[in-house]
Amino acid sequence: MGKALSVQNLSKEFGGGGEKFTALDNLTFDVKCGEIFGIMGQSGAGKSTLIRCLNMLERPTGGKIIFNDQNIADLGEWHLPKIRAQFGMIFQNFNLLAQRNVLKNIYFPLEVARNKNTETKARARELLELVGLSDKCKAYPRTLSGGQKQRVAIARALVNNPHILLCDEPTSALDSSCSADILNLLKSINEKFNLTIIIITHDQYVANEICDRVAIIEKGKITEIKKIKNRKEAKDV
Amino acid sequence: MFDFTWSDLWSIDGDMIWLAIRETLRMTLLSALFAYLIAIPLGILLVVTKKGGIYQNRPINIILSSVINIMRSVPFILLAIFVIPLTRQIIGTALGSTAMIVPLTIAATPFIARLIENALLELDKGLIEAAKSMGASRLKIIYKLYLPECLPSIVLTMGISTITILGFTAMAGVLGGGGLGQVAFDFGYARFENAVLVACIIILVLITQIIQGLVFITYRLLNKK
Numbered sequence: 523m524g525k526a527l528s529v530q531n532l533s534k535e536f537g538g539g540g541e542k543f544t545a546l547d548n549l550t551f552d553v554k555c556g557e558i559f560g561i562m563g564q565s566g567a568g569k570s571t572l573i574r575c576l577n578m579l580e581r582p583t584g585g586k587i588i589f590n591d592q593n594i595a596d597l598g599e600w601h602l603p604k605i606r607a608q609f610g611m612i613f614q615n616f617n618l619l620a621q622r623n624v625l626k627n628i629y630f631p632l633e634v635a636r637n638k639n640t641e642t643k644a645r646a647r648e649l650l651e652l653v654g655l656s657d658k659c660k661a662y663p664r665t666l667s668g669g670q671k672q673r674v675a676i677a678r679a680l681v682n683n684p685h686i687l688l689c690d691e692p693t694s695a696l697d698s699s700c701s702a703d704i705l706n707l708l709k710s711i712n713e714k715f716n717l718t719i720i721i722i723t724h725d726q727y728v729a730n731e732i733c734d735r736v737a738i739i740e741k742g743k744i745t746e747i748k749k750i751k752n753r754k755e756a757k758d759v
Numbered sequence: 760m761f762d763f764t765w766s767d768l769w770s771i772d773g774d775m776i777w778l779a780i781r782e783t784l785r786m787t788l789l790s791a792l793f794a795y796l797i798a799i800p801l802g803i804l805l806v807v808t809k810k811g812g813i814y815q816n817r818p819i820n821i822i823l824s825s826v827i828n829i830m831r832s833v834p835f836i837l838l839a840i841f842v843i844p845l846t847r848q849i850i851g852t853a854l855g856s857t858a859m860i861v862p863l864t865i866a867a868t869p870f871i872a873r874l875i876e877n878a879l880l881e882l883d884k885g886l887i888e889a890a891k892s893m894g895a896s897r898l899k900i901i902y903k904l905y906l907p908e909c910l911p912s913i914v915l916t917m918g919i920s921t922i923t924i925l926g927f928t929a930m931a932g933v934l935g936g937g938g939l940g941q942v943a944f945d946f947g948y949a950r951f952e953n954a955v956l957v958a959c960i961i962i963l964v965l966i967t968q969i970i971q972g973l974v975f976i977t978y979r980l981l982n983k984k
Binding site for chain 1: 888
């Protein structure tokens with residue numbers, strides 16, 4: 523299995539001058555192609571900062587992030603949109619555009635991304651079908667339930683054919699049955715497209731449910747990377 | 760003693776009032792238009808250069824913000840007198856409703872820039888992060904995210920700003936700016952023709968209600984939130 527992403531000695535400090543706060547302290551790990559990699563920790567452990575460093579929404583203060591044989595931590599602001607477009611990202615609060623209907627939300631990355639992989643709008647409809655919301659294409663986000671919003675967000679995150687899907691607490695705002703549905707959807711997407719997924723969570727259940735491996739992060743340090751019962755091997759046997 | 764009976768209204772020169780209404784509407788709407796054309800870029804600039812904004816830039820933000828605060832603290836009637844030389848340069852005269860568009864635009868622009876700023880600040884920071892994560896450039900974040908998502912709120916500012924400009928036009932009337940303000944001043948104040956004063960007030964109230972109503976209906980139609 524190749525590496526989808528390689529993180530080497532990654533550090534992030536906040537606050538210049540006098541008081542410094544170390545959010546991430548010298549993290550090193552690899553994420554393999556096609557795996558679901560969990561990052562688990564309490565709130566304040568640094569997992570949000572970590573996932574934002576992976577697509578350079580936050581600029582690390584030290585270390586490397588190797589993606590497609592390139593250290594993206596070194597790139598200037600000008601090059602980042604192109605790199606970021608190769609990641610998909612979903613969020614705890616869904617972050618749908620309230621003034622656009624469902625279909626136009628999924629078009630949004632096609633309109634804004636500088637990405638050679640940019641797909642046609644037909645792909646948007648396919649994805650809407652994949653997440654089971656074809657009948658809602660003209661609906662506005664305000665009329666959707668939390669679970670439906672997250673499904674739209676997932677379709678939107680996939681429309682640019684990302685190499686890696688980043689998930690920032692994707693089920694924390696949902697009730698348990700919705701959470702299970704979303705986790706199943708992520709699992710099926712992972713299997714169908716062999717898409718690498720990195721998911722951060724504070725919830726042991728989420729980690730056990732879908733992750734292949736989980737990194738435990740405490741106070742900005744990885745204390746352990748453990749294998750969860752390997753879904754893929756079990757399936758292959 | 761305020762000497763007025765409702766039947767006096769029928770003796771007013773209708774053509775004069777009608778001309779004044781047209782002048783008032785023309786200078787209000789044109790000033791609003793010009794002010795918005797200048798204020799929208801300024802409002803955007805205020806938001807994006809703020810701390811944590813997508814083009815964070817403290818010096819530009821502080822300078823722009825101070826200039827706007829200073830301009831906003833000059834009362835309209837003094838500003839209108841102060842810019843008379845500029846008005847003469849641009850329009851050729853400082854009198855009449857066309858000339859008044861200059862001070863009205865200058866007075867309304869900083870006020871509207873602040874309203875635009877507030878409308879744009881309503882945008883959830885998470886959406887900016889989401890757009891960035893998709894590979895949106897900063898320019899695209901402005902015209903594909905900020906402006907369309909905040910459009911209903913921007914439309915809503917048009918009620919307050921247009922009505923404020925309408926109020927300014929009445930003051931402009933005292934400086935020979937034409938419109939309902941000048942008719943009310945010349946007849947109602949200088950000649951004690953109270954019927955004209957009452958008529959102008961009623962018409963201004965009606966115009967205000969209509970503007971507010973139109974803006975609100977547009978907002979309701981646009982907003983999907």
